[in-house]
Amino acid sequence: MVSVWVFIEEVDAGPSVLGLELLAKARTLGNVTAVYLGTGSDEAFAALGEHGASSVLHADAGDRLPSGPLAAALADRVAVESPELFLFGQAYTDRDVAGRLGVRLGVGVLSNASDVRLTDAGVETDHEIFGGSQVATASSSSGPFLVLIRPKSFPAEPVGGDAPSVVTLELPDVGYSEATVVESHVEEHEGPQLGEAAIVVSGGRGLGSIEAYDLVEKLAKLLGAASGATRAIVDAGWVPYAKQVGQTGKTVKPDVYIAVGISGAMQHLVGMKDAGTIIAINKDPDAPIFSVADLGIVGDVHKVLPQLIEALENR
Amino acid sequence: MKVVVCVKQIPDPATPYTLEPGTHWLTRPEDQVLDDTDRYGVEMGLQLAQANEGTVTLVSMGPAGNAQGIRQALAMGADKALIIEDGELRGADALTTSRVLAAAIEREGFDLVIAGTESTDGYSGVIPQMLAEHLGTPALTYAKNVDIGDGKVTIDRQTDDGYDVVATDLPAVLSVTAGVVEPRYPTFKGIMDAKKKPVEHLTLADLGVETSSDQKVTSITEAPERAAGRKVEDDGEAYQAIVALLEERKVI
Ligand SMILES: Cc1cc2nc3c(=O)[nH]c(=O)nc-3n(C[C@H](O)[C@H](O)[C@H](O)COP(=O)(O)OP(=O)(O)OC[C@H]3O[C@@H](n4cnc5c(N)ncnc54)[C@H](O)[C@@H]3O)c2cc1C
Ligand SMILES: Nc1ncnc2c1ncn2[C@@H]1O[C@H](COP(=O)(O)O)[C@@H](O)[C@H]1O
Numbered sequence: 001m002v003s004v005w006v007f008i009e010e011v012d013a014g015p016s017v018l019g020l021e022l023l024a025k026a027r028t029l030g031n032v033t034a035v036y037l038g039t040g041s042d043e044a045f046a047a048l049g050e051h052g053a054s055s056v057l058h059a060d061a062g063d064r065l066p067s068g069p070l071a072a073a074l075a076d077r078v079a080v081e082s083p084e085l086f087l088f089g090q091a092y093t094d095r096d097v098a099g100r101l102g103v104r105l106g107v108g109v110l111s112n113a114s115d116v117r118l119t120d121a122g123v124e125t126d127h128e129i130f131g132g133s134q135v136a137t138a139s140s141s142s143g144p145f146l147v148l149i150r151p152k153s154f155p156a157e158p159v160g161g162d163a164p165s166v167v168t169l170e171l172p173d174v175g176y177s178e179a180t181v182v183e184s185h186v187e188e189h190e191g192p193q194l195g196e197a198a199i200v201v202s203g204g205r206g207l208g209s210i211e212a213y214d215l216v217e218k219l220a221k222l223l224g225a226a227s228g229a230t231r232a233i234v235d236a237g238w239v240p241y242a243k244q245v246g247q248t249g250k251t252v253k254p255d256v257y258i259a260v261g262i263s264g265a266m267q268h269l270v271g272m273k274d275a276g277t278i279i280a281i282n283k284d285p286d287a288p289i290f291s292v293a294d295l296g297i298v299g300d301v302h303k304v305l306p307q308l309i310e311a312l313e314n315r
Numbered sequence: 316m317k318v319v320v321c322v323k324q325i326p327d328p329a330t331p332y333t334l335e336p337g338t339h340w341l342t343r344p345e346d347q348v349l350d351d352t353d354r355y356g357v358e359m360g361l362q363l364a365q366a367n368e369g370t371v372t373l374v375s376m377g378p379a380g381n382a383q384g385i386r387q388a389l390a391m392g393a394d395k396a397l398i399i400e401d402g403e404l405r406g407a408d409a410l411t412t413s414r415v416l417a418a419a420i421e422r423e424g425f426d427l428v429i430a431g432t433e434s435t436d437g438y439s440g441v442i443p444q445m446l447a448e449h450l451g452t453p454a455l456t457y458a459k460n461v462d463i464g465d466g467k468v469t470i471d472r473q474t475d476d477g478y479d480v481v482a483t484d485l486p487a488v489l490s491v492t493a494g495v496v497e498p499r500y501p502t503f504k505g506i507m508d509a510k511k512k513p514v515e516h517l518t519l520a521d522l523g524v525e526t527s528s529d530q531k532v533t534s535i536t537e538a539p540e541r542a543a544g545r546k547v548e549d550d551g552e553a554y555q556a557i558v559a560l561l562e563e564r565k566v567i
Contacts, residue, residue: 065453065454065455065481065483067444067454067456068447068448068453068454071448090440091475092456092457092473092474092475095440095441095444095456096444096454096456098441098444099409099413099441099442099443099444099445099448100444100445100447100448100454102409102410102441102445103410103413103445103448103449104448106410106527107410108408108409108410108411108527108528108529108530109409109410109439109441109445110530111409111438111439111440111441112438112439112440124533128538129535130332132538133537133538133540134535134536134537134538135535135536135537135538136339136532136534136535137532137533137534137535137536138530138531138532138533139530139531139533140529140530140531141529142529148440148441175451176451176452176453177453177483177484178453178483179453179454179455179481179482179483179487180481180482180483181479181480181481182469182479182480182481182482183479183480184474184477184478184479184480185477185478185479185480186476186477187476187477189476198566199566223561223566223567231493234494235493235494237494240477241459241473241492241494242475242476242477247433247438248432248433250475255564255566256561256564256566258557273541276564277560277564278541278544279557279560285546285548290544290546291541291543292541293544293546294541294544294545294560295544295545295547295556295557295560296544296545296546296547297547297549297553297554297556297557298546298547298548298549298553299548299549299553300549303549303551304549304553304554304557307554308554308557308558311554311555311558312558312567315567
């Protein structure tokens with residue numbers, strides 16, 4: 001049977017949602033080993049089993065930046081156990097580990113995939129290009145295949161598997177000076193997590209000022225939604241990066257996405273175009289966001305948003 | 316201190332991108348621009364070099380065209396550029412690209428290598444990490460703030476919900492996010508000076524690097540389109556259409 005490895009980072013003492021999404025795909029392709037990076041616990045390993053992992057390689061990097069040592073350890077393991085396919089998420093630490101591992105193994109990395117298939121000739125991956133308007137299919141024939149999958153490509157669902165066997169992966173010295181994590185800062189936020197929220201209200205440069213983002217927050221609160229943003233206003237320093245939706249931010253797939261003063265650049269669309277219902281407010285009738293919107297309001301956010309908020313408050 | 320900044324030339328993002336028939340490679344015109352993503356790396360490199368009596372060398376791989384994008388980075392203040400161009404590199408995958416860039420960087424010598432987190436036209440997002448592995452250095456990735464002193468480099472590394480402070484010794488590879496610094500606009504003097512700065516052209520043979528790629532784009536298909544929705548011109552009452560749709564979707 002084909003052996004598929006999946007890289008999973010620990011978040012809040014358990015596997016990340018992205019990791020569970022990858023497991024859901026991996027178990028349809030073969031026998032699954034989870035490479036789990038974090039403190040680890042019986043509960044966390046059991047969760048990996050429930051989502052289809054039959055074995056776990058557990059690594060804890062402590063305060064070392066993990067990618068260097070982890071790639072070194074994984075390269076040795078992969079050489080011995082020869083998995084056909086190794087899935088990572090399109091996420092920060094995943095990219096660091098996969099890039100280094102690719103160099104160690106002398107194989108390429110297939111980035112930004114939205115789907116992956118094993119074929120007689122090797123591997124085939126789909127990649128959304130041009131803001132998701134087209135799909136490029138790529139192939140590679142010399143494994144092991146390292147594939148980075150975009151978040152929200154597959155739904156995470158438990159299948160009720162048994163507790164997996166767990167082996168500790170020792171992280172070696174890498175031979176160059178290591179990077180250490182000196183301290184961690186977590187930004188406080190209210191309401192649901194952006195990545196998991198059923199409703200998302202996002203604002204863009206069309207709001208005109210940092211103060212106007214309060215309207216987005218207000219609407220989000222009334223709807224029990226998470227608030228998001230474009231990169232333009234994250235770079236401008238109006239809101240923290242954690243709110244960024246798009247290619248280099250979060251991928252969201254809520255039931256309803258409300259885009260306020262957002263033009264709909266390719267890099268924003270790939271992060272939200274799979275929402276169930278999209279509502280956009282923009283004063284430019286030709287704004288690209290309208291091409292994906294179920295309901296587009298051609299109007300001024302400073303007029304429409306306060307009216308909408310008032311109407312919802314009066315209900 | 317020797318700073319090397321990786322910069323990529325890309326087709327102007329304001330123009331529609333097209334793919335070449337057969338290979339599905341991005342069409343690259345004579346006139347290309349400096350990837351906006353790399354302006355942050357160039358600015359960071361210039362500031363660090365200035366504070367540490369250093370120099371900034373640009374390294375770029377790809378069809379150079381008239382090298383206008385590289386001149387943009389030289390006009391900002393970089394000292395010189397290495398361009399690696401070779402017919403065999405068309406359609407190179409990330410592994411090959413990183414091998415070529417690493418070989419050029421090693422030939423040049425470095426204390427610090429700076430790259431963007433992902434390019435606008437390719438966005439594989441793994442080149443800096445791959446460079447670090449080739450060069451045998453730590454990779455401080457996704458920096459949104461950088462400090463250097465006493466042979467140590469410390470960054471604020473962007474995370475999903477905040478940032479980590481991460482430190483290491485030089486030499487090192489950095490990848491910088493947009494927003495790490497405010498890139499300067501070239502001055503008239505900078506633009507004139509850039510014309511005289513050294514630009515060296517190298518081929519694969521000069522670097523002795525082998526290409527490896529077996530990755531191919533086999534087909535391009537149209538993604539299923541979202542059915543076009545309804546557009547409502549705001550006449551003062553358009554908010555009611557939103558309320559009605561939210562009710563219909565049972566979210567209020
Ligand atoms: C490598 C790379 C990665 C990127 N990643 C991301 C990403 O992850 N996420 C992301 O969002 N972007 C990303 N971008 C940036 C992206 O290309 C756009 O620049 C950005 O999304 C634009 O943000 P915006 O819509 O807020 O601003 P703009 O494009 O400036 O649009 C503002 C809109 O507001 C409208 N407007 C103005 N005033 C009003 C008003 N009073 N009422 C109503 N409407 C008004 C305008 O008509 C306009 O359409 C990336 C770019 C690159 C190169
Ligand atoms: N062909 C290239 N020439 C020079 N630098 C590059 C090249 N490709 C990628 N880079 C650097 O690596 C970063 C990440 O690119 P990518 O991995 O393509 O997303 C870019 O922002 C550049 O700094």
